[in-house]
Amino acid sequence: MIDQIIVNQFSAALQPLLMSELTAGNEIKRTYQDWPEKGSFVVLLMYPFKFFRDVKRIGLRYHSLNDRKVWKAEYQDPKTGHRLACAFG
Secondary structure, rough: OOOOOHHOOOOOHHHHHHHHHHHHOOOEEEEEEEEOOOOOEEEEEOOOOOOOOOOHHHEEEEEEEEOOOOOOOOOOOOOOOOOOOEEOO
């Protein structure tokens, strides 16, 4: 399920990454709220990230999980707990 409220209130730091992925043809597969932590949002993309970005300089974190039970990779905003994640495709 895609909750448009989550998309609209998604981390300002992650929004440009989300918009560039959508512009490149990726799609939102699902959104989550209060998972994995209370108060966090997750926007899960349908396909692997189209671009890799060095995000440390803007205060974000990148994790390559490669866990089919969860997702392939994620960008996390440690200030909000929000995550932009991608599935395996």
